Amino acid sequence: MTLQAITAGSPYYRLDSTGSALQAEAAALRERGPATLVLLPGDVPAWAVTDQDLACRLLAGSDLSKDARRHWPAHINGEIPDTWPLRVWTDAVNALTAYGSDHTRLRRPLAQAFGPRRVSALVPDIETIIRQLLDALQTAGPEDVVDLKARFSGQLPLQVVNTLFHTPDHLRSAFSGAVGSLFATDAPPQEMAEAWRRVHDLITELIDYKRARPGDDLSTELIAARDAGDLTDQELHDSFLLVIGAGHETTVNALNHAVISLLTHPDQLALATTGQISWKQVVEESLRHQAPVASVVARFAVRDIADEITGLTFKQGDVVVMNYAAAGRDPRVHGDDADRFDVTRRSAHKHLSFGYGAHRCVGAALARIEVHIALQQLFGRFPRLRLAADRSELTPLPSFISNGHTSLPVLLGPTAP
Template sequence: MTTSSTPSAEAPAAGCPYRLDVTGSDIHGEAAALRERGAATRVLLPGDVPAWAVTDPGLIRRLLTHPDISKDAARHWPAYTSGQLPADWPLRIWVDVRNALSAYGEEHRRLRRPLASAFTARRVRALAPQIETLVHALLDELQNAGPDEVVDLRARFAWQLPLQVAGAILGVGEDLRDDFRDAAGALFATDLTPEQAQEAPARVYELIGRLVEQKTKAPGDDVTSGLIAAHQRGDISHPELLDSLVLLIGASHETTVDALDHGAVNLMTHRDQLTRLLDGEIAWEQVTEEVLRHQAPIATIIMRFAVADVVDEPTGLTFAQGDALVINYAAAGRDPAVHGPDADQFDPGRPTARDHLAFGHGVHLCLGAELARIEIRIALDALFARFPDLQLAVPAGDLVPLPSFISNGHESVPVRLGRPAA
């Protein structure tokens, strides 16, 4: 890939920009439609904000490692720096924050540094026994329901485990945990009115303020206390402290919730694959990767910006300086060129299962990727070992998707547990 002053190219499928569905009603139908228009195509975000949607896995990797592709709207998005972006734009929180997710170059390295030590492979793997304890406690609570009683697996299991794990890592007490659960989810909704979109981050910042106050008075061996110490040393500003916690609370929770949600649904609706797992023919590590490939928990991530004109030679596309880009991981995960003509099928034995981009790529690769993998593997293994007859209480087609083109999950997952294993 090279930089050039060539004018921005048209997407292969010419015509009107594709307006993304803010309700997220058909994540994979939309992803397929975008793939049909080429490796990247023009789209409209809420408020008719123009962007490129990038769907091709190869192009995604090239762009996410290109030095002239930034995540810093304050430096590299003319619509933002010139004041063209409305103050009440519904997705503004995603570009207003000052944390590792939205930083570029040395700023990114500076803001990522205080977080990285908490998510080393050694420290994360040491959490496995604690995660197992939390999982079995949640399953014990579920087991209080009768075998034929309908329970919401998302609310009572998929939501709860990442919430408790994130709480332990960040030092969030039980007095704040449920409030964070309710508030953080709203940050991923893309169908909010401008008023609702302003209320959601305000509530999150209110809770973060309370958390920082608590941990300043009583620091512990947790990430929040570490960030407070970094602020006190002058390594990060107070707004960067708060925004780093916004990133951690959202990223450490939402991805894993949606992966557990879809993982359970896929196994309930593919009993043949579940049997192979329970019989030991397939490892749970394999099913974890296939869940992440088949149902990317973050369907579309916003936003990136071209620092200079960027020409992608393999596709012939040019992204002009200042162009905004969104990355469609849902489309990349089901690309037939990578995963074959049956890419839409759930198959834990698929040899390309691990070749996905669910956690991103390049310098912004998700810090919590290994933690999420461990949570998913332990949780799904224990869930189906305890409840091997677990089944949906409604047809799979009746599950209601989250109102978001960012977050890929369901509003609820009603199930009948069946009788627990002896």
């Protein structure tokens, strides 16, 4: 499978770079089999894996790499142009794109930072951030249309990351729009290049600031790892990028989808608000039903992989994309009603929304806690919250990677006594 193999009448399914109907596309891909040939932007051929069990088998071992510099022939041979819109996902050098011992080395400081004790210690800070955001939100009238993403769900994860890094005030708001733009898979090359330069400059400024003002925070720990020779300058920079980007986008989308699903299923919302079902269960079903990252780009076959169960063979150097949106609704795992949002679903926790295997998201526990507390406090403060637009009128993000919406208009209603 090479770039030159694409011809008229080819068997490839061209992915919609605008992300206009991610779940419909996921269903179409799933109908083509457990994995199917697709075209990424720029007519880059790849496999899209939609079967959850196949995804787990592939991710459990070492046959797939995320290091394009070592294991993607098209990248190594210079066939991928500098203007390719997804290069930010292959050129970064951090735990997300590393393989083998490099991955272990780059993941170690992040795993320590997001360990159970440190995440638990963040809970009071998270609760304070949420309370302050809700206080600010409450200044709007009960029948005023409010963008919940701009004023609540989009602010929460960013402020939590700022707490982890001890980001100075003058940089706190700058990262939000800049990082989100990196997920746009339909943006013109010039726009993507400008977005990348902006993020690069902001991270460089943050590193310089924290190097001069160390503290008890993740920034200082990563910088110390660089100074000890455990990270290169680029690895330090791109580790910041990973925490800021992944920590923001995933949690924003997860929280927004949970709110939308609950508001469009009031009977299930009532199960949570009356304590008949736990908010943790709500979070898991929402993650399954709407994976916040629809597709993860990209992995590369280190060697030929013959899957005995499906009969599929992935050739050495093939690009492999995990479609978590499709896997989350795999009927073989979640039943014939897998497309239905159901907070009582017993298999809800069996999803891959935070990945699987060596590259499972180190921040998964933190994201879960953020969404859990945010939902509980949001509906506790505004029990009559409702959408200000029909669900079908919400605008999807222009991305086949990030599964979310550009805004979330709501009416808060009266606050709770």
